[in-house]
Amino acid sequence: MNDGDGGSRLTTVALEQHETDLGPGVAPMLSTTPSEVVSIQFIDLLAGITIPAHPAPARQFVVVLRGTIEAEDTAGETRRLGPGDVAFAADIKGGHITRIVQHPARLMFVVLPDGAPGPA
Template sequence: MSAEDLFQISRCETDEMGGSRLVETVMTMRSAGLVEGEAALLASAPERAVAATFVEVPAEASASGWHRAPCRQYVVVLSGQIEIEARDGSTRCLGPGDVILAADTEGSGHRATVAEGRARLLFVSLADD
């Protein structure tokens, strides 16, 4: 498997102590003929989603308090930059095109800060399988 077949994302998860930590994980991408007659694309395995929500964080709401993810959800940064901090002190700066899987649905959660100005995000809530 080549590096092109992997899509690296961050994952915020609950640790053994009820806090949170950020870890790097990869999604395997496989050749997929999504459009008949066109060249194959690389795609991850499908996941069932139950909702998609577009969010704009204005400058005056640039920092959140500590909170848990309401459900397992992908957060895709569309514009701006955000910093995610886990309880263990680990942080990730995410910009346009970056993805984090918020999976810390238990414990003390994480917090987020918009680096400057505003940010636009896409939240994709995943089904509980």
């Protein structure tokens, strides 16, 4: 998240879910409310590299599909994310460092429209 002073901060966010009924004979599941998105992109990072400090290009969800990455904010706090983990990158004016801990890493980026609310 953007800390308001040009830096980035790592925070934990909760995705609100509700029970969804798909019909007779199908067990209910938990789902989030559908969101409009601008784009979706898959990126494979093939080497154990460090991506220097950079801002997120847009407010976006980052989903780790394979491998392990580590993100470091401008205060030096780090978080590791592995398969199935979801991050919300909103530091479009700040910056973060990304390290590929276990490669190959495959990430999915889901860009939200301008003005769309992010996670709670």
